[in-house]
Amino acid sequence: MNLATHIQTLGRGPGRSRSLSREEARDAMEIILSKTAAPEAVGALLMLMRYRGETAPEIAGFTDALRVDVQNWTGLPVALDWPSYAAGRTRGAPLFLLAAKLVASAGYPVLLHGWNSHQLAVASVRAGLADLGIAQAHTPAKAKALLQRDAIVYVPAEALHAPALDLLRLRDDLGLRSCLNTVLRMLNPADAPAMVQGVFHPSYRDLQSDAAEILGQTSLSVIKGGGGEFERHPGKSLTLMGLRKGARFETIVPELVNASRRLHEPTLPPVCLSALWHGAQEDPFATACVIGTATLALMTCDLEVDAAREAAQDLWACRSVRSAA
Known part of the structure; x- marks a missing residue:
């Protein structure tokens, strides 16, 4: 064929295409x-x-x-797959990276992978990785070593599947996104038992949940997240969808703080990831975002709601001691 x-x-016309x-x-x-x-x-x-x-x-x-x-990436010691493929034209600092560090410190190794176009250097995911000391790996062997050392690693899309990235980047020629944005989120190269995914358009929550079910994924959380990433707005309730033990679920998660603002507000001082992590900068709203996002991720790793919330709060409270040890 x-x-x-x-x-x-696909294109035969009305009544004949499918x-x-x-x-x-x-x-x-x-x-x-x-x-x-x-x-x-x-x-x-x-x-x-x-x-x-x-x-x-x-x-x-x-x-x-x-x-x-x-x-060749399958079998890495990964508990949670965390894709990051949003374009990020309007987003600020990638706070979800702090949440991923919390999940990793809880004993759930995290594989981050992705590619993010259109981002300013100061707000890019890869700049955030360097700011937080999250190492990148371009081979499975290096990823395994870093996971054993740090319990978290980032694999660039060009190292994971360069031809797929080339297809994703056809957006520059075609002027529109393609389904590769969704497909690369579904890739789960290490075959992790749990996955988190953020989308920009709410309709894609069902699409990604349905596709994951077809692919045999057992645990998945999908949200409409900041800039299309798995990053929650703490001042808004959200619809959490996906899979638990292979079955579809949907629930409403209440807001965490009383705040009427955008997740990344350009009129406010920017968040420095490293300063926030080490306590040199205080930002209650950003902190609530990190803890709230980590809570959802820990729930995806099979913790109950209350246990996930308490774990995320405790991990955040002791992060400076942990990072300095």
Whole structure:
């Protein structure tokens, strides 16, 4: 089968077109990765899926194909997969990295992976990694060593699956995002038992939950997060969706503080991640964001709500002592 066949399936016209099955989507991605398809055909397929609205079987099929190429990352000692693929045009400091450090210090090793376009250097995820001493790994062996040492590591998308990143970056040529934003969030290269995901548009919460269920994921939390990341606004209630023990769930999580403001307010002094972590800067709102995000992540790792909240608060309270030890 060639890519034209799948394009015809998607674009025949009213009453004749349909979405791809999981198997067809996997075949389409395998053809794309083989580099035998014309660039125009690749763009046509991705934009037809964008126009129609990608489905959970299509996301699962694309993910199936990409996972073949990341099998050497499978088996790393990871408890929580934490993807970061938001564009981040309007966001401030990536506070979710502090939450990830808390989760790691609780004994749940975290694999961060991603790529973030359009971010200013001062607010970028990778600048935040350096600020907090979270190391990057470009090979599975290095990632394993860092996980054993720090219980947290970041793997750049270009090291994880460079061809998939090239497809993601077609947004620069096509002018629109493609389903690769969702697919890379679903990749879970280490096959971690738990995953967290943030989305910018609420409709993608269902899509990612459905795709994860098809892929056999057992624990997943999805929220509409700051800048599309898994980062909660502490002054707003939020809808938490995903999977628990393989079954779909949805619940409302109440606000943590009384605050009417944006998560990242440009009129206020910027947050320095390192200063906040070490206590040199005090920012109650940012602190509530970190603790609240860590609570949701710990819940994804099977802690009950109250236990997760108490653990996140205690970990934050002793972080300076822990980091200085």
